[in-house]
Each structure stands twice: as C-alpha cells, then as structure tokens.
Amino acid sequence: MGNFIKTNQNPLKYVRIKVADHSHIYLRDKQRCQRECENKPCTYFCPTRVYSWSGEDREIKVAYQRCVECGACPWGCPYDNISWSFPPGGYGVHYEL
Amino acid sequence: MGNDRYDVIIVGAGPAGSSAAQLCAENNLSVALIEKGEFPGSKNMFGGAIYSETTATIVPTFWEEAPLERPITEEKIWFMEPNSVVEVGFTGYDFAKSPYNSFTVIRSRFDRWFADKAVQKGAHLLTSTLVENLVYEKLGLTGKKVSGVRLEDGSEIYSEVVILAEGGWANLAEKAGLRDNINSKMLTIYIKELLALPQGVIEARFNLEKNEGCSIGMVSYPTAGAIGKGGIWTNRDTISLAVGGFLDQFNQKGLNIYQLLYRLKGHPKVKRLIEGAETVQYMYHQIPRGSYDNIPRLYDDGILVTGDAANLISGRHGTEIAMLSGMYAAETVIHAKAKGDFSKKTLAAYGNKLENTFFVDNMKVRKKSKIFYQKHTDSDFLISQLANEVAKVFFTEGFRTEQENINNMLKEVENIQPLSKTLSDLYQAVWHWRVL
The missing domain is CATH 3.50.50.60 (FAD/NAD(P)-binding domain)
Structure with missing residues (x-):
C-alpha cells in the first residue's frame, strides 16, 4: 500500500489498531465504483488509505485493517456506496498516552 | 451482563x-x-x-x-501565507491562576x-x-x-x-x-499529530513559563484553499498540531488531510516550533458541523x-x-x-x-455564517492574502514617502479584489471567525 508523501512515512506506524477478524466496512455494489464513479474520491479523502483502486480486478479494495474510524467515508462517497459501522467493542483504533 | x-x-x-x-x-x-x-x-x-x-x-x-496539560495564557490567530504570517493575539497572565480560562x-x-x-x-x-x-x-x-x-x-x-x-x-x-x-457538506474531518519535545524546549520556543500554555488558530495556508482551519496547542511535553475542514471541499479539490498536515509542518513558522520533535501519535476524527x-x-x-x-x-x-x-x-x-x-x-x-x-x-x-462560507469558500484565503500583502508593504523599509507607502498599500488591496468585496469579507470574517 503506497503512502501519500515523499518520505513514504507511514502514518499508521503511530496509530494503534486492534484489528478484528472481520471487516466493519463493505461496498454495497462493487460494480458501481467502476461503472459510475469517475474520481473515486475515497482513494484520496480517506486519511489512511483504506480504499485503493485495483486496476487488475477493476474494483475498489477495502483494507479495513487500516481504518482509524474518522467517519468520513460513508458521507464522502458520492454514491452512498460505503457501508460502515464501528468495529466490535474493544477493537479498532486505540489512543492512549 | x-x-x-x-x-x-x-x-x-x-x-x-x-x-x-x-x-x-x-x-x-x-x-x-x-x-x-x-x-x-x-x-x-x-x-x-x-x-x-x-x-x-x-x-x-x-x-x-x-x-x-497547561492552562492557556496565550491565544493567537495566524493568517498564513507561504512565506509570511500576520499574527493577532492576546496574552492573559490571569489565565494562569484560579479560576483559569481554558486548559489543554x-x-x-x-x-x-x-x-x-x-x-x-x-x-x-x-x-x-x-x-x-x-x-x-x-x-x-x-x-x-x-x-x-x-x-x-x-x-x-x-x-x-x-x-x-x-x-x-x-x-x-x-x-x-x-x-x-x-452529508459531506455538514461534515469536517481533522487530523492531529502529537509531537513530543522536552518541557523546557516547548517553553522556550513558545515563550512560556512552566504553568502556561499557548493555543494558535491557523487560517488560510493550512487547508490549501479548502474551508477549514489549523491549530497548535501546547501540552506539557507534547505539541498538538491539527488541520482539517469540510469533507466536500477536500473531495472537490482532491485534498488529503494527511498531506495537508505534512505540508503545514514544512511552513517556516511551524517548522521551527516542532524541529527535532518526535511523532508520538496520529489521530483522526470527524466533527459534524451542523x-x-x-x-x-x-x-x-x-x-x-x-x-x-x-x-x-x-x-x-x-x-x-x-x-x-x-x-x-x-x-x-x-x-x-x-x-x-x-x-x-x-x-x-x-x-x-x-x-x-x-x-x-x-x-x-x-447559521448564516456557514452559508456565507459555503458560498465564498475563498474568503479566509483572500483575507489572509490581503493582511499579509498590506503588512509587508507597511513594514518594508526603503526610500519612499509615507504617501507613497499608503498608495502602495491601497494598490495591494485593490489588486486582490474589489474594495467593496474586501470590506464585506472582513466584516464577515470578524463576525464569523470562530465558526469553523
């Protein structure tokens, strides 16, 4: 998974995520991303790159393990195609100092 | 259970x-x-x-x-351009004692x-x-x-x-x-990086005593043209650096908050505050702006x-x-x-x-200000540009009469946009600056 910036520093290195064994994110209609969505903004507004376009499979891949629960994607998707819920209790992003 | x-x-x-x-x-x-x-x-x-x-x-x-973390004694707003900053602020040493005003x-x-x-x-x-x-x-x-x-x-x-x-x-x-x-017009998303520095270094860089803190609101440069804000807060031995704004704007402009944060960290005014700091944590959150x-x-x-x-x-x-x-x-x-x-x-x-x-x-x-910002997405940007241009002319020394200086400043004002629009932006900005 590529990162956003030149240094290739990975923001997830500094975030603790307890990954659940099943995804809390799914696409309602995978074909729709290819068919209707030109810009695929999920691939750039998601701060931790959960979403990436796979040219090979012609679909958006969802890496739920990278999700920091910012809540942007279900509203950011122009086609209301992202179904998002919280990971199970005690899982997901964890901030502690 | x-x-x-x-x-x-x-x-x-x-x-x-x-x-x-x-x-x-x-x-x-x-x-x-x-x-x-x-x-x-x-x-x-x-x-x-x-x-x-x-x-x-x-x-x-x-x-x-x-x-x-720290009681806040210094409140600042920075109008930021890539190579200059106009700073407005208030320092209240009474805020360092009971009943205080705010704390990081x-x-x-x-x-x-x-x-x-x-x-x-x-x-x-x-x-x-x-x-x-x-x-x-x-x-x-x-x-x-x-x-x-x-x-x-x-x-x-x-x-x-x-x-x-x-x-x-x-x-x-x-x-x-x-x-x-x-919807995405009502939703802002923010990123925050916590950067660790020794207490003494934070106090020296922000001109603080041990039991004092600083909060800085940053306008224009941090969001690269989208409606939003940046912010710096001093904690005891970390600095919080945050940036974010409206999701629909980031979508339209193809922006990513992680990239915006990285860009902000390179601004000369910010860079020297966080020089040598160690990243402790990245955090992300949405704020509904209903x-x-x-x-x-x-x-x-x-x-x-x-x-x-x-x-x-x-x-x-x-x-x-x-x-x-x-x-x-x-x-x-x-x-x-x-x-x-x-x-x-x-x-x-x-x-x-x-x-x-x-x-x-x-x-x-x-509720009117939100409408204003949605209609005039560039108003923060224009005000910041104006403030910086005018301040630069004001402080630039050279062989000019005072009248020439004033004329130059007015020229800068008119170069940005019609004066009436500037006045209306300024009025709106003062009225709404705490909105976002």
Whole structure:
C-alpha cells in the first residue's frame, strides 16, 4: 500500500489498531465504483488509505485493517456506496498516552 | 451482563455521557454508562482545549485533581501565507491562576478521569462494549418507547430512559429516527499529530513559563484553499498540531488531510516550533458541523440525544457544549424519575432547556455564517492574502514617502479584489471567525 508523501512515512506506524477478524466496512455494489464513479474520491479523502483502486480486478479494495474510524467515508462517497459501522467493542483504533 | 434494569442507560462515555452519568448517579438514579473503547477516551480526539467555566459547572475546582496539560495564557490567530504570517493575539497572565480560562488536555487521560468521577458516584461503567441497537416497549395502543439497548452479543439491558452520547457518527440517533442522514457538506474531518519535545524546549520556543500554555488558530495556508482551519496547542511535553475542514471541499479539490498536515509542518513558522520533535501519535476524527437547522429531534419517548450526536457544536465549542447538554439531559431525566414518567411530554423539558442556552443562541446567529462560507469558500484565503500583502508593504523599509507607502498599500488591496468585496469579507470574517 503506497503512502501519500515523499518520505513514504507511514502514518499508521503511530496509530494503534486492534484489528478484528472481520471487516466493519463493505461496498454495497462493487460494480458501481467502476461503472459510475469517475474520481473515486475515497482513494484520496480517506486519511489512511483504506480504499485503493485495483486496476487488475477493476474494483475498489477495502483494507479495513487500516481504518482509524474518522467517519468520513460513508458521507464522502458520492454514491452512498460505503457501508460502515464501528468495529466490535474493544477493537479498532486505540489512543492512549 | 444481560437483563439488568437501570433507571438510565447512557451510550458513550465521552464528555456528554460522563457529565450526564455523574449527575444522574449523584441523584441516586441507577446508571449504566456504556463505552465501546477499552476505556473512556481511548477513541476520542479533539484539537486541544477544555474551558474552565463549563467544566467547573460539572466538577467544581476540577483543576485540583484532573489530568490537565497547561492552562492557556496565550491565544493567537495566524493568517498564513507561504512565506509570511500576520499574527493577532492576546496574552492573559490571569489565565494562569484560579479560576483559569481554558486548559489543554489529552483526551485519553482527561476523559478517563472524567468518567471515573461518574463511577465514584455509583454509575456502572461497561467498557469494550458496543451498543448495536435500541430496544422498545409498547406505549399505549399504537406508540412505542425506548426501553433499553441491545449489545453486539445479542444481550439486552433495560432502562426507563436512554441517553445517547455516542458521538458524531450517531448511528443510534439515526436508527431511532431522530436524526436525518448527514452529508459531506455538514461534515469536517481533522487530523492531529502529537509531537513530543522536552518541557523546557516547548517553553522556550513558545515563550512560556512552566504553568502556561499557548493555543494558535491557523487560517488560510493550512487547508490549501479548502474551508477549514489549523491549530497548535501546547501540552506539557507534547505539541498538538491539527488541520482539517469540510469533507466536500477536500473531495472537490482532491485534498488529503494527511498531506495537508505534512505540508503545514514544512511552513517556516511551524517548522521551527516542532524541529527535532518526535511523532508520538496520529489521530483522526470527524466533527459534524451542523447548524441550528440540522439539530435533530432531541428527544422522544424514553430517549434523549446529547453532544456531537445531536450536532451540538458551535465554533470552537464542542466539548463544552457536550458537557452542558449532558447536564441538561440528566436534569430532565432526574425530574422524569421523580414524576415517574419518561414519555416525550416530560422529556420535552430538555429541548426547552437547550433552546435557552447561549450556545443554541449562537448557533442560530451563526447559521448564516456557514452559508456565507459555503458560498465564498475563498474568503479566509483572500483575507489572509490581503493582511499579509498590506503588512509587508507597511513594514518594508526603503526610500519612499509615507504617501507613497499608503498608495502602495491601497494598490495591494485593490489588486486582490474589489474594495467593496474586501470590506464585506472582513466584516464577515470578524463576525464569523470562530465558526469553523
């Protein structure tokens, strides 16, 4: 998974995520991303790159393990195609100092 | 855990939920406070500061015991261009002593302490517990009333009333039919980086004493043309650096908040403050920017909505309003308990209490500002540019008469946009600057 910036520093290195064994994110209609969505903004507004376009499979891949629960994607998707819920209790992003 | 019955179930142990829990428990109601994170605060993020007066309403002289970082004595706004900054600020040394004004805090520490106050007063705190849905019972012939919650393992907990303090995602409020679907125009997303530096270095760089702190609001440059803001807060031995803005703007302009943060860290004015600092944590969060028009229905039979879940955010006041709305919800529930009636007729008192608060008044006034910003997305940018251009001419020394200097400044003003638009932008900016 590529990162956003030149240094290739990975923001997830500094975030603790307890990954659940099943995804809390799914696409309602995978074909729709290819068919209707030109810009695929999920691939750039998601701060931790959960979403990436796979040219090979012609679909958006969802890496739920990278999700920091910012809540942007279900509203950011122009086609209301992202179904998002919280990971199970005690899982997901964890901030502690 | 199943089949317990409480007077009140509170979903979410953030500032709204824990305020409500403290007050309810204090008044001898049985309280279940349910938190999805490992501990309260472990999933929470905000810019940086809580306000003293509000917090003291819930816990008087909280500064004697709460885990606080620094009292804020310096408030600044930076209008930033790539190579210059116009700074406006206020330093109040009175803010470094009781009753203070505001404090920087770290949520994983503060929220944990704040929820613990409720536990000390008798609330039952359930952590690592996700509420999946609401449970209803029949009310009269055709009606229904919320009577508890269903957890992800399928077990149910019952109560007379449920207070939703679930945060901006507000899944349950939506399921209860209280809140309309939100959209990307109403949603801001923020990123924050915590950067560690020795205390002494922070104090030297920000010109602070040991028990003083600084908050800086950053306009224009941080969001690269999108509507939003940046911010810096000094904690004890870390600096919070945050940036964010409206999601629809980031979508249109193809921006990413992680890239914006990286770009901001390279600005000459910011770079020297964080030089050599070690990244401790990245944090991300959404803030619903509803206005008065999209406050949801705040109550129904057996249910109340508080804090971010109710879009109760006005300018920089999110945590504070969350605490107060939690308090008003608790007062309403305590009254309902005494009356033995948790129908919406009784709970309507909560709506009335909120209607009379300073923050709902502010939200009414400010609903126009949001419209203004959506229409004139470039106004922050133009004001910042103007301030910087004019200041540069003013401070540039050379062989010119004063009249020439004034003429040059006026020329800069007119080069940016028609004077009338500038004046209107300035007026709007002063009127609305705390909105976003």
